[in-house]
Amino acid sequence: MNNQKAKNNQIKISVIGGGIAGITTAFYLGEKGYKVNLIDPKIKSKINNLTPQNGTQAALGVLMGNSYKRSKGRAFSLRNKSMKLWKEWLIQLDSSELKIKFDKPLIKLANSEKEYQSMIEISKNKKEHGIELLDKNSIEFWSSIFEKKLIGGFISHDDGRLNPINLLKLLIERLEKVKVNKIEDNVIKIKKNINSFTRNWEIHLESNQCICQDYIVICSGLNTQKLLKTLGHSIFLESILGQVIELEVKNEVSHWYKWPAVVNYQSINFIHHKSNHIFMGATLERGNKANLLCKEKMLNMNNTAPSWIKQARISHEWQGIRARPVNEPAPLLKELEPGLLINTGHYRNGILLAPSCAEWIGLQIEKDQFTI
Numbered sequence: 001m002n003n004q005k006a007k008n009n010q011i012k013i014s015v016i017g018g019g020i021a022g023i024t025t026a027f028y029l030g031e032k033g034y035k036v037n038l039i040d041p042k043i044k045s046k047i048n049n050l051t052p053q054n055g056t057q058a059a060l061g062v063l064m065g066n067s068y069k070r071s072k073g074r075a076f077s078l079r080n081k082s083m084k085l086w087k088e089w090l091i092q093l094d095s096s097e098l099k100i101k102f103d104k105p106l107i108k109l110a111n112s113e114k115e116y117q118s119m120i121e122i123s124k125n126k127k128e129h130g131i132e133l134l135d136k137n138s139i140e141f142w143s144s145i146f147e148k149k150l151i152g153g154f155i156s157h158d159d160g161r162l163n164p165i166n167l168l169k170l171l172i173e174r175l176e177k178v179k180v181n182k183i184e185d186n187v188i189k190i191k192k193n194i195n196s197f198t199r200n201w202e203i204h205l206e207s208n209q210c211i212c213q214d215y216i217v218i219c220s221g222l223n224t225q226k227l228l229k230t231l232g233h234s235i236f237l238e239s240i241l242g243q244v245i246e247l248e249v250k251n252e253v254s255h256w257y258k259w260p261a262v263v264n265y266q267s268i269n270f271i272h273h274k275s276n277h278i279f280m281g282a283t284l285e286r287g288n289k290a291n292l293l294c295k296e297k298m299l300n301m302n303n304t305a306p307s308w309i310k311q312a313r314i315s316h317e318w319q320g321i322r323a324r325p326v327n328e329p330a331p332l333l334k335e336l337e338p339g340l341l342i343n344t345g346h347y348r349n350g351i352l353l354a355p356s357c358a359e360w361i362g363l364q365i366e367k368d369q370f371t372i
């Protein structure tokens with residue numbers, strides 16, 4: 001252990017919430033040598049998307065970072081940083097037992113002249129990020145697949161998909177290596193320890209245990225507002241639900257060999273999954289219950305669904321909740337008071353943004369250590 005890691009090992013940090021935000025934060029901090037607990041009531045449960053335990057397990061894992069329309073601002077910086085960090089992290093995470101591939105590229109098809117004009121702009125401004133307008137042959141191919149004369153689209157060579165289930169399995173395995181201690185419990189209360197001369201936080205668990213820590217990082221999605229209320233911090237998050245449908249389609253219409261990692265059309269992601277199966281998702285619905293109308297709307301693609309989708313069989317479907325900050329841009333990355341940080345409110349792009357947000361938390365703690 002080097003000097004800095006040995007010093008960091010004296011600092012106790014608990015990360016609350018074991019979705020992608022919490023797991024990547026715990027991994028990043030563990031790598032830096034801090035003494036980290038990761039607390040989640042489901043942290044040792046089976047990871048799957050048959051019955052997703054959290055928003056992360058329900059996600060499709062699409063990373064649309066390079067094709068983001070802006071070229072400056074916080075949202076751009078987080079995306080840009082994350083795309084770079086994911087590349088580095090995947091090399092670092094690679095293990096002989098578990099492998100994860102970043103499937104590329106991503107194709108986005110325009111649904112209106114206005115959308116196409118914006119794609120032309122993006123392709124001009126983002127050439128060095130691997131964005132290229134589709135040529136005539138490709139447009140004809142996708143017009144035949146979607147049975148509609150399409151105006152145009154672009155290919156983003158370095159965007160694509162990370163399978164969230166494989167990613168979670170790999171990260172959880174790697175937590176062992178960086179000595180993150182997993183605690184399978186529910187945090188019911190957080191308290192500032194006012195009896196202590198040094199800064200100190202108490203975490204009260206459902207099992208009646210109490211843990212004292214130097215730092216707390218809250219990554220508990222919608223539950224964040226409840227945990228912070230007793231500390232007098234008002235964070236407002238609303239529940240937005242997303243649905244995914246797995247379709248079994250007839251083989252002869254699918255041309256899977258030409259299918260990229262992700263096709264995005266009409267704001268729907270299409271992901272070829274296995275043999276003649278495809279994932280279709282995800283909707284954005286207020287609330288926490290799946291709405292049949294939203295599912296139907298996605299399936300019939302505003303009455304433009306091609307025959308192969310109309311004839312397909314739904315083989316599986318699932319839903320998941322995303323926490324959207326009210327009146328603030330997502331995600332919420334804040335130091336609320338010394339030693340109390342949040343990495344939450346990951347609404348649409350939690351998988352994409354996870355590494356840059358984990359790094360942000362790490363840098364705040366590092367800065368804070370210099371000033372203590």
Ligand SMILES: Cc1cc2nc3c(=O)[nH]c(=O)nc-3n(C[C@H](O)[C@H](O)[C@H](O)COP(=O)(O)OP(=O)(O)OC[C@H]3O[C@@H](n4cnc5c(N)ncnc54)[C@H](O)[C@@H]3O)c2cc1C
Binds near residue numbers: 019352
């Ligand atoms: C259908 C769908 C498709 C999506 N597709 C994509 C995509 O393609 N690309 C992408 O980047 N994003 C996608 N997203 C968004 C992404 O899934 C989320 O942004 C991300 O998973 C949020 O992660 P999180 O860690 O903040 O929250 P979650 O994954 O919800 O994790 C929060 C965790 O906190 C724990 N917790 C809560 N309360 C407590 C407590 N009191 N004590 C301890 N633990 C607690 C919970 O058990 C849970 O495990 C999708 C989301 C959905 C629903």
